[in-house]
Amino acid sequence: MVDESDGIEEAFEGQLRVALTAAGQIGERFARAREEALRRAQAVSEQEARELQARIAAERGASRVEMAQVHRPEWWDKAEPQDVGRAHQLARAWADSDPEAVRAEQRIKDEVRNRYGVDVDTANGDPAQVQAAVARAEQLQREQQEQRTRAGVDAAEAQSLMTDAQRADQAAERARDAAEHEPDPAERGQAAADAATHETTADRLRHDAAPAYDSAERREAFASDLKGRGVGEEDVATRLRADVSYGKPATEATRTTSAKAPRARKVRGARGAQVQRSGLDR
Template sequence: MAEETDGIEEAFEGQLRVLVTAAGQIAERISRAREEASRRAQAVSEQAAREMQERFEAERKTAQLEVSRVHTPEWWDRATPEQMAHTYQVARAWTREDPEAARAEQTMRNEFRSRYNLDVDKTNADPAAVSAARQKAERDRADADAERHRAATEAAEAQLLLNQADQEDRRADEARLAAEYEHDPDIQAQRLTEAEAAGDRSAAFREDGRTVYDSADRREGTARDLESKGIDSELVAVRMRADVSQASAATEVVKTSRAKIPRSLKGNMPRGTQVQRPGINGR
């Protein structure tokens, strides 16, 4: 039984060495990408630089929350190699900018050394395995970006369908109102027929909207799952904001992916429902 336990521990530590090595390398890339994004924003305008700084500040606070857990022994007892590596990546990526991250990074160094005899500066991890881990993270990042792009497109399509349904609802209401005040039986029947047809079109648009929304929601969930499996989710965020000097369509699509489709798409939506256009929430 002892040999089986030792084998499990060795596999755990071997995986940890690989992931921590890859995480350290990616953290350096994150830090450099953040510095480059900041320089490019400053070159564009003071406003762009200010907005970039605000975004980085929000990310820094999120990072502080994540790395704070490393000071709790219980976290170390439960954390998987992937979780340890990701948290180490976040701490190391912010070490130069944030004292809390620097303290967490040092704590993790000490814990890695005492618990697993792992020196983060000399992990002796298999280079091929480290390269494979980095490549997997890149694939997950690319897949997550693609899913988010498709989710944004589908979310916009769902909103368009909902707007069309609202238009048909208004047409139906207008036709019913006209029929109510119409004295000619033939014209009255025609208006009621028009109202029924508009109502049918509205129902079809809403059903299509729900279907498209569900697809967009699943894609967003897939993107989150992919990022949670990788160790470069913060690098994704930095890259998505790096080119602040170009108001490209792709950037707008990424921003739109943060928008939420109204809840009315998820359930039964009565005719005449008034829907506000979703806002665009920057990260």
């Protein structure tokens, strides 16, 4: 008697083919977009090119962490088609500039061939589903870019406010020194009043900077970016909790302590119905 297939393996393989085909296209498009963005930045200024290169280096580092999991057999035992597709997308996106991506891509090809009998280079997923998957990925990228742009505007505003706050702190410090050392009593009194005014201004500017930097939009962009990199919900929540703890502009950490310091008046479970095909029964 011939056992009839329950359709699970066929469905899994079909999803895998779609995920791999779409991932290859998306990864290559992202790589071209990154190269074009770098060319545009270089045409604008060296400073903008350096800043973009720094962001690219950070993205490459984060992608390496994700790609590294394809070298763990236990990851493959639980991987869903979308997980494999995401790893393949990253490998294709960075293969032209990162040897680790080349290694990951080869490992993906070997595992997919050995476990599922699928050739990554000729996966040939259903064209309509592949087109839909590519469109979703590109829409997600656009949304993430818009969120990052809004977050960047907030961060720039906060940085400007914090810079002004530091200047007010410095002015307060100078006024306090004058209040201690001016021989004229009237000038000492005026200097003390000026110091209090500058301190109030600095506190107000820091207060205004906090929500501009630590905004809902920035957190949304951060969470969306993490999820887009394949980070799980629990890990995203953990990262956001940590982000709350450090949700202050960088200049807050460098604020001079003298402004406030008292003086001596002198931050899958296992896939249900996982198809165990660690070696195809041929």
